[in-house]
Amino acid sequence: MFKLSEIKKSFVVALWFIFLTFPIMVIKVNTIENAITWRWRNMFMIGIGSFLVSLIWRYLQESQAAGKSPLSLLTGNRLAKRMAKAPLSDRPTKDGVIRESNPMIQRTFYGLLVVAALLFPFVNQYQTTILTTALMYVILGLGLNIAVGLAGLLHLGYVAFYAVGAYTYALLNMHFGIGFWAALPLGGILATVFGIALGIPVLRLRGDYLAIVTLGFGEMTRITLENWDALTHGPSGIAQIPKPGLFGMELTTQQGIMYVYYLAVGLAALTVFATYRLQNSRIGRALMAMREDEIASQAMGINITRTKLTAFALSAFFAGMAGVLFAAKTGFINPQSFTFMESAIILSIVVLGGMGSILGVIIGALILILLPEYLREVGNYRMLLFGASMVVMMIFRPQGIIANVRKIYKIDRGGRN
Template identity: 85%
Template sequence: MFKLSEIKKSIIVALWFIFLTFPIMVIKVNTIDNEIIWRWHNMFTIGIVTFTLSLIWRYFQETEGSGRKIAALFTQNPLTRNIKRVLSSSRPTKDGVIRESSPTIQRIFYGLLIVVALVFPFANDYQTTILTTALMYVILGLGLNIAVGLAGLLHLGYVAFYAVGAYTYALLNMYYGVGFWVAVPLGGILATLFGIALGIPVLRLRGDYLAIVTLGFGEITRITLENWDALTQGPSGIAQIPKPGLFGIELSTQQGIMYVYYLAVGLAVLTVFATYRLQNSRIGRALMAMREDEIASQAMGIDITRTKLTAFALSAFFAGVAGVLFAAKTGFINPQSFTFMESAIILSIVVLGGMGSIIGVIIGALILILLPEYLREVGNYRMLLFGASMVIMMIFRPQGIVSNVRKVYKIDKGGQK
């Protein structure tokens, strides 16, 4: 039976949850008749459901033996063991955390993703469009993962590099007629220069101080774009940005959507390949060493200045490329497309997927971008469900969907690694 203290705690949780959801779930304003509709049944439903779930959760917390028995039912299942073997690392994990898989499993996973991505556009234009957006966020998430996940540099102004890439294509095309394929490397290079310009003054900053400075950099970039009317046309933005060309062939609307989608797939694949190679390179190991202990890595001979600037530069490059693709896809950009919320979403993708994990960032981007779209059928409740799922995820899996695995070098009996 439940203890009286546990019941009291569950009641407090239910009351607190009712208080938080009261303005959304209970009060409804009818603007036509100028009246307020009180939906008291929603309040009682929320209270009962929250109270019941809280009691169930506390029961499983108290009865550890029952939890182990339930976990054993899953782990002893042959199908579950095979799934865990696919998702887990080549070495066993005692904590039960899903970690980065072995290189062979990763190649199979990426291969299946590519096959599904190539076949997907034949569904419909709407599905193709939202998946194109998700792929752009995959590129952005993997780029930010270099600075946050590998180097441990908390970056809250990442959207600034995204804006640099988008405005590079829009302005060069408007004033000089530069095409998409020329603007892709130029947007990446210009964003890289901005990344280095940001990295130089923040070399000595860490943690919250670094986050505040990068946040200010992002806002400065947006405000500059909003007020520089002579160059960027200010809040009005830049319209009629041409779509990517295909050897001068005129494409229909549906063909253009599919073409942009396949471009996003190609750029996402290149980003995955580049970040994977970076992780296993000398630069990647230096970034991870700096993330763990900056003083110790500097004592081991790592140039911290060069390593930090490399992290900012590489991270900004992929944001610039994604910005060019975004401008080509939408055909219109303005400063309101690059607010702080975009940086928050990209950072959430990295944290939700698992910092330092390539597979995790891909899954996180697909969930964070596609889930709100597919929840549109539930109307005003979709963001409530979305926020609740994020909170639950952070409570039960704070390390992310797929946590990064640390490489361990062992010496065998023969004395070789």
């Protein structure tokens, strides 16, 4: 159970929380009547709550250091005994991730997911708008996952490619009257060109140095958009960007929202399919080999220059398409839509969901985008709860929500593995 030293430390933490929150949570000044109300109940609630949270936190940290996960503390050894009788291919890893699953269960799950996605717009118009935004971040997260999760290239300026796609559609439509469907591939291709242009000078950089250069590239792009008034209209942005067309049909506001939502679903599904095929392709295996050991992969015959440029190009392509969809959805863009904070959110989606994991990135995007919206009811505390949940997640499950499981290849020699 709990040691006396741990109880003392938790008690000290509770006293500190009471001291820090005392002026805000206990003292209430009524400026109209010039009176002070002492809310002692809040002080006791904060003290007891912080004491219990600190005690549970220390217990979980000790359990993790001893090699026990929080899940195993709740389930005990029952799950382990049950899985010991299962075939080797169905046993979970140390991270709790099953290596192989039943294909029938997977097909059923994805089928139900598709049906739910198709029927969702009929539930609520506001919820549909929020989910459309979340789906755009799914595309962005999966695109960044190619560079960060598969190739191991830390990218902090990913929002620049997002901006290139959005401004490509806005400018082509404003000057040449090009519609959404023609601008969609053009935005992705132009973002790919920018990705290659970024990849060439950073071929020899790794780790923190690569992150600093990509961060600078993202800020350079934003500042250029703000100051090139003749082309981008500067901070004023570009307005009246037309919505996606549907064979020249006139759509109502609700129909337009549903149409953009279905476009986001289709692009997200296309991105999932493309990244899944990439993972299981020769290029994907080269990216993962480069992520593990660049020198060893080069010694095995992998062209590092071409592989890095491929990672930057493919990653930028999906960001460019997401940018075109963003411009079509909002109808207005300006440089403040593409700040460093957007890159940080996209990177957080990849890290929180699990680097290299497609399903993890999808879940991470839905959590990071939808959770702040649904926590609006708690007012000023919503971002505090949001940040605390991320801290807890990164401490007790640093590999992400769904860790990427390494594939095991077996050689069949005369019927023996």
